[in-house]
Amino acid sequence: MASTPFHTNSAAERHWEWQYLDLMRRIWxxxxxxxxxxxxxxxxxxxTQLRFDLTGGRVPLITTKRVYWKTAAREMLWFLSGETNIRPLVLQGVKIWNEWPHARYVRxxxxxxxxxxxxxxxxxxxxFAAEWGDLGPVYGKQWVDWPTYEATGDGLYRKGKGINQVAQVIDSLIRNPGSRRHIIEGWNVAELDSMALPPCHKTYQFHVADGRLSCALYQRSCDVALGLPFNLWGGAMLTHMIAQQTGLQPGELIWMGGxxxxxxxHAHLVEEQLSRTPQGExxxxxxRIPDSIFxxxxxxxxxxxxxxxxxxxxxVAV
Known part of the structure; x- marks a missing residue:
């Protein structure tokens, strides 16, 4: 294995991206x-933990390789729609979920x-898309339509009205900003086996201080080379959106990995990326300020x- 450079914290090297690169080097x-x-x-x-300042419109968009942020943005909007079929993504040229339903089809x-x-x-x-393009109740389904069940009185249960966690969090941020319950959760134990892939970025918790909105994102499993750049952008994008919807300013993104x-x-990617120097902000x-987060x-x-x-x-590992 080729050696990889160790990055110091000198004044000339305080770019936020060194956190990401040093995490990559440490793992490797x-x-x-x-x-x-x-x-x-x-x-x-x-x-693991990384922290990023989101004030002034800042976003942790990795610079040592190109991150296709519009692709990641389209994925985030797809999550917020509650959609679970890849067809809307495919029609926009977004390829990041294609391998999972294809693998199921072949199998x-x-x-x-x-x-x-x-x-x-x-x-x-x-x-064909309806039959083979669905991923099961992944991410967005849990975010905006978490299933509930109601007793029918005869010992049985029927499906109740789904819970829109995103809408609830926005409402609670406006009504009760000091709450410790501003959480969007994707890990629905009862439905994990029905998902093409259980949620990796599973828990988002929001916090308000001094008129600024911060987000702590917990990720149970993280592919640092391919997945984490998208996840950092997605967490920052969502925080900026929710801040706008609640009349707050963006604060900080705190990312935590299991x-x-x-x-x-990915050896070639790691060695190449660790040889590069971050640049730009x-x-x-x-x-626009839409009427709704959706x-x-x-x-x-x-x-x-x-x-x-x-x-x-x-x-991509499937």
Whole structure:
């Protein structure tokens, strides 16, 4: 394994992204090597934290490789819609969820249809998409329609009205900003087996102090190379949106990881990215104030000052 540079905290090197790069270096050089669910293998550490200032429109948008922030933004808007089928993403050119339903299709039908053909079929055939494009009750379903059940009086239960956690949190931030219960939770134990992938970024908790909204995001499992740049952007984007909807200013994003890992087949990405130096200070502008958190469109977001270095391609573990 090639050596990786250790980044100091000198005055010239206080860019926020060193946190991310030093976490990557620590995992790669000190992490416990282990067999994982995908069979690829990881190096992993447990219990990590990163903190980012969101004031003045700041966002932790990684600069040492290109992060396709519009793709991540479209995913976040998809979560907020409560949608669980990949078709709306596919029609927007978002590819990040395609492998999971494709793997299920191949496994259950025995048809080795190539991924690109599967995705084309999802886009063109609504009936096919309805049958094979759904991921189960993932993320957005839990966020805006957490299932409830009501007793019928004869020892049975029927499905009740779903709970919109996002709407409840926004209401509580406005009515009772000092509460310690501003939480959006994705880990519904009763429905984990029905999900294509149980939620990785599972818990968002919001906190108000001095008119600023901060978010603590807990992630049970984190692919640092491919997933974490998207998760940091998504957490920051959501915090900026909720701050706007509640009349607050953005404060801080505190990211916490459980099993925080790098895949062994990402060696080339790790070595290349750790050889680069962060640059620039990207900022996010919200160009419109919609009537609701659920009414944002991709056109409402603009990023300035983002001049990332070249993308680094690596395979997704399914």
């Amino acid at each position: 050089t000190e992490g416990d090597e282990r067999v994982d669910r995908t069979g690829i293998g990881t190096r992993s550490i447990f219990g 259950e039908t025995g048809d080795s249809m190539p991924l690109d053909r599967f995705v084309e079929r999802i886009a063109q055939d609504e009936a 099993d925080t890992h790098l895949y062994l087949n 990207p900022t996010l502008s919200l160009l 009414a944002y469109r991709i056109e409402d977001f603009a990023v300035d000052g983002y001049a990332p270095q070249a993308p680094i391609v690596a395979p």
